Amino acid sequence: MIIKLAWKNIWRNKKRSLIIIFSALFGIWGGILTNGVSVGMWETTVKAAINREYAHIQIHHPAFKDEKLITQFISDYDEVEKILHGNSSIKSFSKRTVIEGMASSPTSVGGVKIIAIEPEKEKQVTSIHQKLIDGVYFSSNENEILIGQKLADRLKLKLNSKVVLSFQGLDYNLVASAFRVVGIFKTESKIFDETNVFIKRNDLTSILGETAPIHEFAIRVNSVELIDTTTGILKSQLKNLKVESWKELAPELSLTSEFLYLELNIFMGIILFALLFGISNTMLMSVFERIREFGVLMAIGMKRIRLFTLIILESVFLLFSGGLAGTLLGYLSIEILSKKGINLSIVEEGLAAYGMSAILYPTLPFHMYVSLFLMMMLTAIVASISPAMKAIRLKPAEAIRTYM
Amino acid sequence: MSLIKIIDLNKIYDSNKILVHALKDINLEIEKGEFTAIVGPSGSGKTTLLNMIGGLDTPTSGKVFINDIDISNLKADELIEFRLHHIGFVFQSFNLIPVLTAKENVEFIMLLQGVSKEEREKRTIELLNAVGLGDKINSRPYELSGGQQQRVAVARAIASHPSFVLADEPTANLDSKAAEGLLDIMENLNKTLGMTFIFATHDNKVIKRVRRVITLEDGKIKSDIIQN
Numbered sequence: 001m002i003i004k005l006a007w008k009n010i011w012r013n014k015k016r017s018l019i020i021i022f023s024a025l026f027g028i029w030g031g032i033l034t035n036g037v038s039v040g041m042w043e044t045t046v047k048a049a050i051n052r053e054y055a056h057i058q059i060h061h062p063a064f065k066d067e068k069l070i071t072q073f074i075s076d077y078d079e080v081e082k083i084l085h086g087n088s089s090i091k092s093f094s095k096r097t098v099i100e101g102m103a104s105s106p107t108s109v110g111g112v113k114i115i116a117i118e119p120e121k122e123k124q125v126t127s128i129h130q131k132l133i134d135g136v137y138f139s140s141n142e143n144e145i146l147i148g149q150k151l152a153d154r155l156k157l158k159l160n161s162k163v164v165l166s167f168q169g170l171d172y173n174l175v176a177s178a179f180r181v182v183g184i185f186k187t188e189s190k191i192f193d194e195t196n197v198f199i200k201r202n203d204l205t206s207i208l209g210e211t212a213p214i215h216e217f218a219i220r221v222n223s224v225e226l227i228d229t230t231t232g233i234l235k236s237q238l239k240n241l242k243v244e245s246w247k248e249l250a251p252e253l254s255l256t257s258e259f260l261y262l263e264l265n266i267f268m269g270i271i272l273f274a275l276l277f278g279i280s281n282t283m284l285m286s287v288f289e290r291i292r293e294f295g296v297l298m299a300i301g302m303k304r305i306r307l308f309t310l311i312i313l314e315s316v317f318l319l320f321s322g323g324l325a326g327t328l329l330g331y332l333s334i335e336i337l338s339k340k341g342i343n344l345s346i347v348e349e350g351l352a353a354y355g356m357s358a359i360l361y362p363t364l365p366f367h368m369y370v371s372l373f374l375m376m377m378l379t380a381i382v383a384s385i386s387p388a389m390k391a392i393r394l395k396p397a398e399a400i401r402t403y404m
Numbered sequence: 405m406s407l408i409k410i411i412d413l414n415k416i417y418d419s420n421k422i423l424v425h426a427l428k429d430i431n432l433e434i435e436k437g438e439f440t441a442i443v444g445p446s447g448s449g450k451t452t453l454l455n456m457i458g459g460l461d462t463p464t465s466g467k468v469f470i471n472d473i474d475i476s477n478l479k480a481d482e483l484i485e486f487r488l489h490h491i492g493f494v495f496q497s498f499n500l501i502p503v504l505t506a507k508e509n510v511e512f513i514m515l516l517q518g519v520s521k522e523e524r525e526k527r528t529i530e531l532l533n534a535v536g537l538g539d540k541i542n543s544r545p546y547e548l549s550g551g552q553q554q555r556v557a558v559a560r561a562i563a564s565h566p567s568f569v570l571a572d573e574p575t576a577n578l579d580s581k582a583a584e585g586l587l588d589i590m591e592n593l594n595k596t597l598g599m600t601f602i603f604a605t606h607d608n609k610v611i612k613r614v615r616r617v618i619t620l621e622d623g624k625i626k627s628d629i630i631q632n
Binding site: 001005008009011012293296297298299300301302303304306395396397400 | 455458460461480481484485487488489492493495499501502503504508511512513515516517560561564
């Protein structure tokens with residue numbers, strides 16, 4: 001009956017309770033939606049980076065990441081392939097030759113990362129083939145190149161234009177070769193589009209006169225939950241090589257995720273802190289209006305702990321009536337928007353500078369709802385402590401004589 | 405053994421550093437089954453005395469024994485528990501919880517006592533029938549007249565099987581007819597169940613009905629008369 005009484009009590013002053021309930025509803029709804037957009041923005045960025053270049057895990061020569069020399073290749077790549085084939089968590093992988101070089105057109109020149117790939121295998125690891133805005137994803141002809149739109153603009157290149165790639169060969173002599181542009185891609189990142197070109201490994205082998213060295217294995221696992229364990233297993237199996245997950249390859253994105261959830265919890269905390277004052281004020285008014293009634297309740301035998309619980313419950317019901325409705329609305333809004341997406345193409349240029357997609361898919365992990373629930377509970381309890389203490393400190397004889 | 409025994413009871417209030425001697429050396433015994441009124445002019449100390457008997461306030465000196473238990477030494481929570489099981493209360497007004505029905509108001513006190521649901525329901529219906537409100541069990545207090553509300557309060561007061569009922573000006577806000585009706589019920593409960601009633605009042609309708617009248621003046625017992 002205490003629960004029933006608490007529920008009925010919050011409806012004594014409907015207008016006052018509804019103000020708090022709607023404040024909680026809109027506050028929580030807005031907070032969840034904002035959090036969903038933030039998490040969605042971050043997740044979209046991470047997914048785009050994984051699909052574009054990192055894959056889930058990469059393997060390199062231990063010194064390659066720092067020095068990026070053509071000679072720092074993975075010599076026993078057959079052994080690596082065998083290990084990767086033997087791991088059931090691995091969905092697919094691609095071997096890459098990665099060379100720092102120059103791309104020259106008749107009008108301009110620019111530094112690029114030349115990524116020599118096996119086109120069909122690369123398709124299973126990254127999504128560059130889906131990002132073409134012009135041309136095709138390679139054909140059977142020799143010396144074909146895919147370039148980013150930003151590089152195409154800078155070097156004034158278009159489809160079928162010729163571009164000369166020059167780089168240091170395995171013998172440290174300068175190697176140069178002409179390529180024909182067969183495809184122009186546009187990813188979420190302007191920087192990537194300006195600094196990366198894709199060629200076929202077979203063509204590079206022909207140019208070098210020997211098998212193109214393998215600098216990089218890009219690996220995709222069956223599900224994101226397997227990334228950390230698979231990375232750990234590969235690290236133990238390939239002690240002479242550097243095995244890194246996307247979190248190690250792009251620490252700035254990983255760090256963002258850690259701060260993001262902290263920041264979002266603080267944001268929700270601020271909303272709830274504002275609500276706390278409203279609830280506390282409402283509960284205080286409610287207690288002051290019922291001093292005589294509390295006196296009667298204590299006189300007839302209601303223990304102070306029960307009275308305390310009653311007021312805490314009223315506060316919890318008050319916040320949760322609006323808070324849960326706001327959470328439900330927030331959840332539904334995120335569900336709908338996560339399928340439809342939010343089109344931000346109006347600010348696409350700005351987002352591309354940060355490697356962000358113009359279509360945003362809001363999402364909010366379950367643990368954020370759990371932490372929101374706990375924060376709401378804490379807010380309701382904290383907001384009611386002062387009014388509840390006032391109520392239980394009343395002396396029945398004095399309270400009964402109080403006229404409101 | 406007296407139901408209530410008061411020995412050398414004094415109560416001094418500190419009202420803005422002015423000491424008010426509300427009760428002075430009160431000695432009193434009340435037996436089980438009495439139908440008694442404490443009367444006197446405003447400020448005579450009748451409500452203060454009622455509060456002392458009811459454990460709602462603590463004496464400055466002296467003792468209050470109920471069923472041989474010295475309640476003046478009980479702590480706040482022990483007093484609440486004692487009141488729950490030993491004392492029924494009917495106040496002047498605003499007695500009932502406005503959001504609960506008549507049935508729920510009566511049931512509430514038994515719920516606090518931990519009485520089973522079946523027994524609560526049975527006793528609630530019996531009591532509301534006994535006070536003539538069998539047809540109003542689902543009515544909220546605002547749907548009842550003042551007299552009906554006080555009758556629900558009486559039903560609630562005796563629902564907990566108390567040793568006695570304290571009624572502080574129970575008829576003050578009622579018209580004559582409602583007041584007589586309420587007193588009929590209380591008198592009947594006293595006669596049939598032997599329920600002890602102690603009133604603090606200056607209503608003549610109550611004074612005429614009771615069998616013992618204790619008159620207070622300036623915090624002292626001026627007279628203690630048994631009426632025929």
